[in-house]
Amino acid sequence: MSDIDIKRISYLAKLKLPPEKEEFYSNSLKDIIKWVDNLKKVDTSKTEPLHNVTEKTISIRNDEVSKSNSVDDVLSNAPERAQNFFKVPKVVE
């Protein structure tokens, strides 16, 4: 089993871990992965990957427009609003 890079995982999960908790979470994740790794005992070399348990195919709609929500609806949950924009802390690449 590969090692857990807890800094990277917390970065990807947008979680800030206090340094003293890093080892604890690292070990917990290792245990979880070890448990999931039980699945590797099953021989799947002759099994097609299954993406979905139903036999159904995707639901489709025709290419037609309908406006269901107003700008005010959409912005009603915005943390902050400036005119008709969402206003968020600056994120620049």
Added chain:
Amino acid sequence: MSNNWEMVIGLEVHAQLKTSSKLFSSSPNQFGSEPNENVNFIDSGMPGMLPVMNFGCIEMAIKTGYALNFKINKHSVFERKNYFYPDLPQGYQISQFEFPILSEGYINIESGDDKKKIRIERAHLEQDAGKSIHDIDPKYSFIDLNRVGTPLLEIVSYPDLSSADEVINYISSLRQLLMYIDVCDGNMQEGSLRADVNLSVRKKGQELGTRCEIKNLNSFKFIKQAIEYEFQRQINIIDGGGEIEQNTMLFDTSTGETRAMRSKEFSHDYRYFPDPDLLPVNLSQEQIDKIKPLVGELPQDKLNKFIDNYNLDKDIAKIIIAEKQNANLFEKMISESTVKPKFIAAWLVGDIFAFIKENNLEVNSLNDKTKDITDLLRLISDDVISNKAGKEILPKVLNGEGKPSELVKELGLEQVSDSGELEKIIDEALVGEEENILKFQGGSDRVLGYFVGKCLKATKGKGNPKLINKILLERLKK
């Protein structure tokens, strides 16, 4: 020196599909609306909202499949590409990863005087993201989600391109095809077609180097600049004893330089997995076959037709097929008139396109004037008016100032093509010219030009030059 270096380029081209509604929501797919006008709770990533596939996007992807020689896959799967950025609030982009809708296509592009086949690895459907505006406020970014969920077809080439010019030709050809089959408006300024350039360098004949990806280029000029800059940058690093780091680059349009994105202590990990909200796309052969007739004539078909059936020169035919609307205008004129296609083509790429350019018009805006245009061309080719008079009347016809025949009368531009009348004028013009006549008969051709000029002047410029020439020769040879 960059002489023994070569560049190896692969492209990811993002084409916005011109459907009416978005890929997974029925919000309008429209550029230029007020901020957040075209957004619903699906687009804004509200919890509990479910995406529903727009079949129009599948149809456009299939059309593209036919046009770019792809294998059209009956089975494709939408997956989540996880990343966090405020202009995509659902926290992941819905895209296709392991099972794209199209695979293994190609197009032929021009490279110098030759054709070159550029292989295309895949094309898949995915959602576009919104737009962040960073320059209104020093501390905040302003987010407009109108573009969220706009359908994109990402077309991924193999690294078969080896110069900036080839890249430009490849993108132009793609753009032209997508516009012909009516799946993308091709408007690069508005971001309807954008390219990511993957570039590496190597000494000729050696193995592939480490590549850098330049993101999100949306004009031919910037693409060329970015490629040339990045090529030199990588050579300089290696020549200086360094190594290329695999990086995502941004092109700074104000300096003309590429720079690494302020990244990322960690490389991206998108953690793709099949989107549980969306079942696999399973198409029947009938569904795929049904789209084929909708593809229509492709640029190459039109080019061959214009050269073979209408006898056009290749260069002129190419100008006309460059954009579908040009070709449509040309074919409309041919179908409505008996003027020779070659004659129509010459006027179209000459004075008519010049008029369109000068007045900043859409080619389509002339679609309702084709009858007047060909009526005018008929007058010119029948020698009712001179070429010069035609040029004078054309702008008035294109501006809708009147019918060609009326304008000719109004402006008194009708040519004198009555040989009796011309003979009289010519005979008068030859009076007292015995010396010059002898010169002509002695072999001086220059005198002929003098006589034609004199006669034309006598007709106040309205004499039919061809006829004047003919009668003059008869008279002079006596």
